[in-house]
Amino acid sequence: MAKPLLTVDSLVKHFGAVTASDGFSMEIAEGELHALIGPNGAGKTTALNQLCGELLPDGGRIFFNGKEITRRSIHRRARLGLARSYQITSIFERLTVRENLSLAIQAHNGHSFRFWRKAVDDPVIRPAIGPAMERVGLEERAEIPASHLSHGEKRQLEVGMALVGQPKLLLLDEPYAGMGPGGAVELTKLIRRLKTEVTILLVEHDMGAVFSLADRITVLVYGKAIASGTPQAIRNDPEVRQAYLGNEGNRCFA
Numbered sequence: 057m058a059k060p061l062l063t064v065d066s067l068v069k070h071f072g073a074v075t076a077s078d079g080f081s082m083e084i085a086e087g088e089l090h091a092l093i094g095p096n097g098a099g100k101t102t103a104l105n106q107l108c109g110e111l112l113p114d115g116g117r118i119f120f121n122g123k124e125i126t127r128r129s130i131h132r133r134a135r136l137g138l139a140r141s142y143q144i145t146s147i148f149e150r151l152t153v154r155e156n157l158s159l160a161i162q163a164h165n166g167h168s169f170r171f172w173r174k175a176v177d178d179p180v181i182r183p184a185i186g187p188a189m190e191r192v193g194l195e196e197r198a199e200i201p202a203s204h205l206s207h208g209e210k211r212q213l214e215v216g217m218a219l220v221g222q223p224k225l226l227l228l229d230e231p232y233a234g235m236g237p238g239g240a241v242e243l244t245k246l247i248r249r250l251k252t253e254v255t256i257l258l259v260e261h262d263m264g265a266v267f268s269l270a271d272r273i274t275v276l277v278y279g280k281a282i283a284s285g286t287p288q289a290i291r292n293d294p295e296v297r298q299a300y301l302g303n304e305g306n307r308c309f310a
């Protein structure tokens with residue numbers, strides 16, 4: 057395996073009597089698209105929240121690009137190159153695609169002190185907006201308010217906003233949720249293109265997307281990683297089929 061960009065070592069997280077992370081460990085290699093899958097309630101979101109710093113673990117450690125980040129703030133993790141695209145929308149509905157991306161660039165650059173100048177007109181920010189729109193295929197939608205975008209285009213915009221800081225690792229939290237077939241095809245094309253540029257951790261229930269995109273997959277069950285490997289290895293792992301989905305596994309992994 058290439059050098060690990062992210063190492064998760066025995067994370068533990070309790071919510072009262074519930075143990076949502078129960079010694080969860082995984083490694084993400086630089087350059088790969090790594091999918092994290094598991095049944096409802098397995099602890100995927102809890103794991104993701106600990107990786108990006110929204111939740112602090114009760115035990116265990118996280119290393120990113122050679123540094124321990126277990127207790128670092130969200131902001132400091134972002135500065136180190138860890139970006140998350142949210143399942144819950146983080147965009148401003150009334151602002152255009154251009155304006156949303158310009159604000160994301162402004163926030164990333166720490167230029168919020170220029171509040172008297174519109175971000176889109178800022179000479180430092182303006183040159184970065186075009187490439188940011190192109191990166192996620194929204195250049196023809198530049199002047200459209202976000203509220204008029206399709207569900208899929210909103211996802212593209214969210215990903216575009218997460219990418220403005222040129223992250224080393226992009227965390228994608230269920231990007232296919234609520235997506236129609238047309239949008240899903242476009243999103244797959246976008247993620248396939250992005251995976252050549254940035255390491256990605258994809259948390260996703262859509263097994264078609266996971267198995268077509270992932271270089272490696274980790275399977276989480278009851279807060280523990282029960283398997284980690286190539287899609288082929290995961291598909292053929294009897295423990296995964298049994299523990300992850302029971303009989304349903306045969307259908308999902310067919």
Ligand SMILES: Nc1ncnc2c1ncn2[C@@H]1O[C@H](COP(=O)(O)OP(=O)(O)OP(=O)(O)O)[C@@H](O)[C@H]1O
Binds near residue numbers: 100
């Ligand atoms: N803030 C919280 N307070 C109490 N319990 C929580 C909290 N967050 C998660 N849990 C519990 O922790 C367990 C893991 O939840 P989590 O949302 O991480 O799973 P998940 O794999 O992301 O599920 P899904 O696929 O349904 O989104 C569940 O039993 C859940 O009810």
